[in-house]
Amino acid sequence: MAVENTILICAGGACISAGEESVKSVLEEELRKYAIDDVVKVVETGCMGSCNLGPIMVIYPEGVFYQKLKPQDAKEIVEEHLLKGRPVQRLLYKGPTGEIKPKAKEELPFFTRQVKVATRNLGVIDPINIEEYIANDGYFALEKVLQMTPEDLIEEIKTSGLRGRGGAGFPTGLKWEFTRKSKSDEKYVICNADEGDPGAFMDRSVLEGDPHTVLEGMEIAGYAIGAHHGYIYVRAEYPLAIERLEIAISQAHEYGFLGEHIFGTDFSFDVELRIGAGAFVCGEETALIQSVEGKRGQPVQKPPFPAQKGVWSKPTVINNVETLANIPVIINKGAEWFASMGTEKSKGTKVFALAGKINNAGLVEVPMGTTLRELIFDIGGGIPNGKKFKAVQTGGPSGGCIPAEYLDTPVDYDSLMKLGTIMGSGGMVVMDEDTCMVDVARFFLQFTTDESCGKCTPCREGTKKMLGILNKIVEGKGEMKDIDRLENLAKTIKDTALCGLGQTAPNPVLSTLRYFRDEYEAHIKEKRCPAKSCKSLIAYKVDPNKCVGCTACARACPVGAISGEIKKVHKVDQDACIKCGSCYEVCRFDAIEKIDAVDLVTSS
Amino acid sequence: MKIKSLEELQKIKEKTLREISGRETNKRGRIVVGMGTCGISAGAKDTLRAIADELEKQSVDDIAVIQSGCMGLCEVEPTVEVQIGDEEPVIYGHVDEKQARRIVREHVMKGKILSDILVKRGKV
Numbered sequence: 001m002a003v004e005n006t007i008l009i010c011a012g013g014a015c016i017s018a019g020e021e022s023v024k025s026v027l028e029e030e031l032r033k034y035a036i037d038d039v040v041k042v043v044e045t046g047c048m049g050s051c052n053l054g055p056i057m058v059i060y061p062e063g064v065f066y067q068k069l070k071p072q073d074a075k076e077i078v079e080e081h082l083l084k085g086r087p088v089q090r091l092l093y094k095g096p097t098g099e100i101k102p103k104a105k106e107e108l109p110f111f112t113r114q115v116k117v118a119t120r121n122l123g124v125i126d127p128i129n130i131e132e133y134i135a136n137d138g139y140f141a142l143e144k145v146l147q148m149t150p151e152d153l154i155e156e157i158k159t160s161g162l163r164g165r166g167g168a169g170f171p172t173g174l175k176w177e178f179t180r181k182s183k184s185d186e187k188y189v190i191c192n193a194d195e196g197d198p199g200a201f202m203d204r205s206v207l208e209g210d211p212h213t214v215l216e217g218m219e220i221a222g223y224a225i226g227a228h229h230g231y232i233y234v235r236a237e238y239p240l241a242i243e244r245l246e247i248a249i250s251q252a253h254e255y256g257f258l259g260e261h262i263f264g265t266d267f268s269f270d271v272e273l274r275i276g277a278g279a280f281v282c283g284e285e286t287a288l289i290q291s292v293e294g295k296r297g298q299p300v301q302k303p304p305f306p307a308q309k310g311v312w313s314k315p316t317v318i319n320n321v322e323t324l325a326n327i328p329v330i331i332n333k334g335a336e337w338f339a340s341m342g343t344e345k346s347k348g349t350k351v352f353a354l355a356g357k358i359n360n361a362g363l364v365e366v367p368m369g370t371t372l373r374e375l376i377f378d379i380g381g382g383i384p385n386g387k388k389f390k391a392v393q394t395g396g397p398s399g400g401c402i403p404a405e406y407l408d409t410p411v412d413y414d415s416l417m418k419l420g421t422i423m424g425s426g427g428m429v430v431m432d433e434d435t436c437m438v439d440v441a442r443f444f445l446q447f448t449t450d451e452s453c454g455k456c457t458p459c460r461e462g463t464k465k466m467l468g469i470l471n472k473i474v475e476g477k478g479e480m481k482d483i484d485r486l487e488n489l490a491k492t493i494k495d496t497a498l499c500g501l502g503q504t505a506p507n508p509v510l511s512t513l514r515y516f517r518d519e520y521e522a523h524i525k526e527k528r529c530p531a532k533s534c535k536s537l538i539a540y541k542v543d544p545n546k547c548v549g550c551t552a553c554a555r556a557c558p559v560g561a562i563s564g565e566i567k568k569v570h571k572v573d574q575d576a577c578i579k580c581g582s583c584y585e586v587c588r589f590d591a592i593e594k595i596d597a598v599d600l601v602t603s604s
Numbered sequence: 605m606k607i608k609s610l611e612e613l614q615k616i617k618e619k620t621l622r623e624i625s626g627r628e629t630n631k632r633g634r635i636v637v638g639m640g641t642c643g644i645s646a647g648a649k650d651t652l653r654a655i656a657d658e659l660e661k662q663s664v665d666d667i668a669v670i671q672s673g674c675m676g677l678c679e680v681e682p683t684v685e686v687q688i689g690d691e692e693p694v695i696y697g698h699v700d701e702k703q704a705r706r707i708v709r710e711h712v713m714k715g716k717i718l719s720d721i722l723v724k725r726g727k728v
Contacts, residue, residue, distance in 0.1 A: 004720060062719045085710070085719060110677060111724055123638055123675025123683070124727075134613060135620035143610050201641075208640045209673015240641055256606030264608040362642075363676040 004039045005082060006060045011044035015054035019070070023055050026071040030078040040082060053093065065093040110360050113379050115341065117349045118165070118325035119202075119365045122209035127244050130251040133212040139257050141331035145220050146265050150180060153224045157327070160335035161347030166192055166283075166320030167398065167424045168500075169346070169413040175317060178307040179225040182315035187227035189218050190292065190311060190318045193234040193241070194276050194283040197396025198447065199355040200427030203321035205363055206351075207234065207241035210325065211248035215258065215271060217324025220331065222269045225317050230271045231292050235278050245273060280397075280451035284499045285318045287453065298455045299499035320425070322351055342368030346412035354380045356429040357387065369410040372402065376430055387432035390531075391515070395424025397444040397451075398504035400511025401437065420511045422504070436533035437516040438523055442470040444508040448501065459502030462493040466509060475536040476597075478524040487513065528596045535579045539597040544569045546591035553583035553592060574600065625690075632666040633688035635712070638681060640674030647700060648682035654704035655684070659712075667712055680723055686711050697723040 009015075009024055024042065031037040053067035057077070064087050066077065073091055080086045116122075125132040133139070145153050158173030179187060191214055195203040207214060218230045234242055249271055252258040260268045274292045281287045282297040289311045291297035310316020326348060330338045339347045346368040352375060355361055359381030366375065372392060376382065383389050391401040400421035402409070409415050413423050431440065449463040466489050469482050490506030497503045513520060522528045529537040542553075542562075549567040554560075561577045564570030572583070584592045607613055624634070637643070637652045656669055675683060680697030684707060687693040694717055696707060703721055710716045717725075 059719075061722050062717055063725075085716060087716075114676075119676065122640075122673045123636075123685075125672060126636075126670045127673050128671070131616055131620040132624065134616045135624060137617070139607075139613060140610075140617075143613060205640055205642075205674045205676075209675075238641075240644070254605070256608065360677060360679050362678040363674065365676075 006041045006043060008043050008045045008058045008060070010054060010056045015056060018054040020055040022071045023057070023069050023074050027057075027074040027078065030075050031082075034078065034083060036078075036082060056093075062087075066091045067093045110362075110364070110379050110381065113370075113374065114365050115349050115367050116365050117329050117338075118206060118213075118322045118351055119209075119363065120329065121213065122205055122363075125210065127209050127211055128247045128251075130212060130248070130255060133210070137332055138212055138328070139216055139255075141328035142216050142219055142257065143263050144331055145223055146263050146267055150224050150226065153220070153331075154180060156335045157224070157330065160330045160338040161342070161345075162323065162326055162330060162338065163346065163413060164320055165322035165326070165350065165425070167395070167422065169423060172319065172323055175307060175319075176221060176224045178305075179315045179317045182308050184315050186229070186312075186314050187225050188311045188314055188316040189222045189225070189227050189230040190288065190316055191218055191230065191232040191324055192283065192285070192288060192318050192320050193232055193238070194288060195235070195238075195321070195425060196278075196280040196283045196451075197398075197425050197427045198444075199393075199429045200353045200396060200425045202351040202353050202363055202426055204238050204241055206321050206325050207238065208244055211241075211244045212252065213325045213328055214245075214321055215248055215252055217319070217327035218271060219257070219262070219269045220327050221317055221319060221324070223267055225315070227317070228268050228270070230269065231274050231311070232271060233274045233276055233282070233288050233292055235276045237278050242273065242275065249273075279453070280447075281453045281499070281501050284501055286499065288318065289316065298453045299501075301498065322426070343410060343412045343415075345414055350411070350423070350426055352426045352428050354428050354430065356393075357383050357432040357435070358430040359384050368412045371408050371410050373407040375411065375428070376407070380430070383430065383432050387434065390431045390433050390435055391437065391440075392431065393421075393429040393440065393444075393508070394427070395422035395504075395507070396427050397447045398422060398500065398507055399424050400507045401431070401440065401515060403515045420514055421507065434531055434533060436474070436529050436531040437512045437519045438470065438474055438529075439531075439533055441509045441512040442467070442474055445470060445505065448505040452501065452505075456496075456498035456502060458493045458496040459498065459505065462489050462497075463502070463505050465489055466493075466506065470509070473520065473523045474529075474534045476523065476527045476534075478520075480521075480524055482524065483513065483517075483520055526596075527598050532594045532596070537597050538579060539574060539595055539600045540572050540577060540579065540581070540583055541593045541595055541600065542570050542572055543591045543593050546589050548589055548591070550589070552586045552588065556582040556586040558582060630666065631668045633686065633691075633712070634668040634670055635707070636670045636672045636685040636687070638674055638683040638685075639671040640678075640681075642674050642678040643681045643683065646681035650701050651682045651684065651699050651704045654701040655708060658705040658708040662708060662713060664708065664712060677723065683723065688712070688715070692725050693727060694722065695724040696721045 031040050055069045057066045076088055080088050121136055154173055154176050162172045163169040193203050276282050279297050282291045284299050287297045287299040292311050306316040306318055342348050349365050349367050351365045364379050389404055391403050393401045402419050416423050445467045449467045452459045454460045469486055472478050490510050493506050494503055519530050522530050532538050547569045551566055554562040559576055559578055561573045562570050637648055639648050682699045684696045684699045685693050
């Protein structure tokens with residue numbers, strides 16, 4: 001059972017002489033009496049420093065501070081505070097003026113390690129109330145930039161060192177500068193909200209929790225490049241984000257932040273939504289532009305880059321949601337402030353979506369250069385069920401995995417690149433010892449094969465071939481030559497595919513081959529899956545020494561593959577078994593073994 | 605109402621800050637329910653309804669109920685933040701309908717912090 005309360009009891013010299021030991025023994029006796037000794041942890045600490053108040057006790061999670069305790073007080077604390085949730089008022093620490101001041105709770109690292117810039121308003125403001133956004137300095141940055149020249153504004157963004165948060169990490173200020181310098185009668189700003197990496201959801205959360213920051217960021221970009229029109233390309237799978245954006249756009253019109261003569265100046269700007277149908281390739285900027293124009297979402301050759309020829313063949317800036325959410329803060333707090341955070345070449349903060357085998361799944365924003373270990377173990381709370389960390393996948397299907405030996409790598413664009421993966425949009429899928437790395441590569445390749453638009457041959461045919469080989473390997477039918485074939489195909493696809501989707505699709509395979517080649521070889525040579533995860537290579541077996549014949553497994557088996565009389569050892573019919581693992585889950589005696597299928601043949 | 609100047613913007617900011625703290629509207633405090641996709645799929649709509657219903661049942665009319673986005677700890681959704689007056693805000697996790705009613709009856713009405721579902725005290 002999980003610990004619900006932790007009691008710190010001061011065992012410094014002064015408290016001991018004031019009677020700490022007898023307080024503690026009564027406390028423990030009471031906890032046992034009410035059978036809550038397994039959910040309440042008692043910890044003796046060193047001197048807390050308030051020796052004149054001893055014996056003292058602090059109860060977490062609330063951080064309630066009790067002072068000058070006598071043994072009988074411990075009984076009252078257990079009965080009132082722990083059992084009924086009512087702090088014992090007369091024992092609470094009262095400050096010099098007599099008011100009750102419980103000690104502030106020591107904060108979870110989940111919150112204390114974070115620095116919120118792009119996600120500053122998430123969970124703080126009411127996203128459908130524009131005035132709450134204004135109350136948190138919303139639209140102040142827009143007012144400020146309208147007093148600046150576009151050139152100064154671009155210089156400010158360049159100084160901040162902000163790089164694109166959507167994946168590739170191109171310097172935002174430079175992108176704006178190129179688009180500003182392109183000569184044209186009309187230009188456009190596009191917000192790329194086509195978040196598609198499995199396990200990434202930071203853009204959705206920003207759109208849902210703080211839609212106005214995206215609008216403000218887009219307007220500032222529009223002023224910088226000389227555009228009067230913007231599109232938000234958001235996927236149809238995000239209905240709540242769409243709803244809140246629509247509300248935000250209409251409120252911004254009402255308050256005059258969108259439309260003609262914004263803040264009484266000559267600057268006009270308007271924003272339209274474009275709803276994507278959920279094709280992964282439409283996150284690629286040239287395919288996205290095609291889709292915005294109402295055409296089929298397929299990429300086109302670059303150059304020309306969107307900065308020269310984008311939507312409607314006009315110069316276009318495409319920025320990701322998180323990038324745009326950073327802009328108003330950079331303007332309000334200054335480029336130097338932003339550049340003071342992060343590493344040499346990656347400034348500011350990054351939002352990560354922690355998913356997979358991790359205790360605190362969710363969104364975190366930390367300064368660039370935070371190590372993977374801090375992210376996964378301190379902030380993310382580590383791996384559930386006492387399992388061992390195996391690897392973390394960053395950058396989704398375009399990225400790669402990082403094994404345990406590199407956990408102390410500071411995360412930024414360049415360090416991840418060196419490890420053979422990418423920052424991507426910030427998705428982090430954590431994998432534990434039960435995850436098969438060949439199967440992970442297969443999963444991501446299945447994804448890119450499904451999502452390939454089919455326009456260019458290397459991606460359309462190449463990914464399919466690679467997937468076929470991976471399927472062979474996980475089924476135990478691989479040969480050693482397959483590894484060379486995979487590497488050859490991967491290299492060719494990377495060099496020849498038309499767009500980012502194809503060029504990066506082989507990355508999960510290359511990176512698992514780099515760090516977990518032994519797992520591929522075990523599948524091929526020994527027909528074993530080291531993580532015991534690939535169905536074709538494992539078997540379930542009853543351990544006759546542990547089985548008590550409770551029949552739980554036989555009842556759980558969906559195909560009736562387990563037979564045996566009550567109170568007698570049961571048996572798995574290997575031909576009928578579909579390896580669903582239900583028996584393994586329900587057995588309370590640890591009597592179902594997961595073994596390599598090859599061992600089954602030799603043992604029987 | 606079109607905003608034309610920094611002064612007008614500043615006025616709205618100050619007015620809204622007063623409203624949020626309850627000083628403008630004679631509210632004693634507010635309850636914020638995380639209504640991102642993660643919160644809603646974990647049942648935040650039921651939580652929100654239960655809070656509104658319990659406040660009405662108990663005839664509490666000096667508490668504002670606000671919806672917000674995801675504060676990041678999706679693991680413990682639905683999350684609810686309670687802020688009474690100038691006290692530190694308190695964030696609760698895994699708030700189902702039952703816990704929502706408890707929050708109204710115990711925390712809002714009696715000032716008792718519910719330690720068993722507490723996630724954090726203080727600003728996010």
